[in-house]
Amino acid sequence: MHHADCPLHTLIDLASRLQDFCGRDTPRFEMSHQITLTYFNWRQRGEVIRWILAYSGQEFTDNRIELEEWVKALMDNRSKAPLGQIPYIEVDGRALGQSHAIGRYLARQYSCAGQDPWEQAEVDAIVDFSEDAYNPFTDWLRTKFVFGKLEKANELQQQYLSSHIPPYLKKFDQLIRDGKGFAVGEGPTWADFTMVAFLDEVVTLMEPKLLDGYATLHDYVDRIHNLKGIKEWLTRRPITTL
Ligand SMILES: N[C@@H](CCC(=O)N[C@@H](CS)C(=O)NCC(=O)O)C(=O)O
Structure with missing residues (x-):
């Protein structure tokens, strides 16, 4: 046929x-x-x-x-x-x-993944940028939760919050302010999911007040959490520590 x-x-x-x-x-x-x-x-x-x-x-x-x-x-x-x-x-x-x-x-x-090859490359760039912010966070996470070295973990946490993450937060915030409500283009892409899932981890595990002073970023995170499919997933996913 x-x-x-x-x-x-x-x-x-x-x-x-x-x-x-x-x-x-x-x-x-x-x-x-x-x-x-x-x-x-x-x-x-x-x-x-x-x-x-x-x-x-x-x-x-x-x-x-x-x-x-x-x-x-x-x-x-x-x-x-x-x-x-x-x-x-x-x-x-x-x-x-x-x-x-x-x-x-x-x-x-x-x-x-983005509407055309240029948008797809921009999405990849945001994903890699978020990875740069996430990598040292995973060092802290392993040190604290997997190896249980609390003193070392505290030291890594101070460094992370005082010097590592602030430039990323500023850039994320600016990206959303300069854009059309999303990381890239006019609709949701996996760049949004990567950024927001990463920010969620830092807020949940390290610093609940992370987004204080970043009103745009705060609203954006809420908007992504409320997308159809994501909203349902967030309520039905298993509750885990990490
Ligand atoms: N770049 C890889 C990293 C994967 C990775 O490091 N996975 C860890 C868990 S988060 C792993 O497999 N650990 C167990 C092992 O290496 O045996 C990715 O993003 O998938």
Whole structure:
């Protein structure tokens, strides 16, 4: 049967055109995939992937594993992680590692990666910029929560809040003030999810008053939290420490 004669494809084409017409807040219709995300029972590097899937309305298996289970799988050579790290996803039987590669792949699938190659590059730049802000935060997080070295963690926290994060906060705030309510372009992209999920971690784990004095950023975070799909995810996701 020719593609155009297949009733299912006709329906998909129609739904896709209807959603294009309805505007970009609604993710493009895609045939659904079997997706499994494997990560610790943490938000961290798994969370943006979950936000993209939740925003897109794509069902997925949220496979949360314990550290012991992960180490054992590695030692027994049972891990399916293609690069020996988590998070990784399996899509229709194929596996992909690296959280940003996963985020970019999914965002392209679900039309939240930027409208054209330039916007996509801008989105990538914001994602990498957020990563620069996040990396030293993960040093603190490991020191405090994984290794339990509280004195060293306090020292890292002071440094982080006094000198590392302020320039990033100023730039994030300016980006939103200069833009059209989103990190890039006129609608939500995974750059917004990356920025907001990162800010959430610092607010939740390190400094509840982080966004005091950043009114624009504060409103923006609320707006992203209230997007369809994200809002529902935030209320139904498992409550975890990290
Ligand atoms: N750049 C990688 C970093 C991945 C990474 O460091 N994952 C950690 C968990 S957050 C991990 O796999 N740790 C366990 C291990 O290395 O065995 C990404 O973003 O996916």
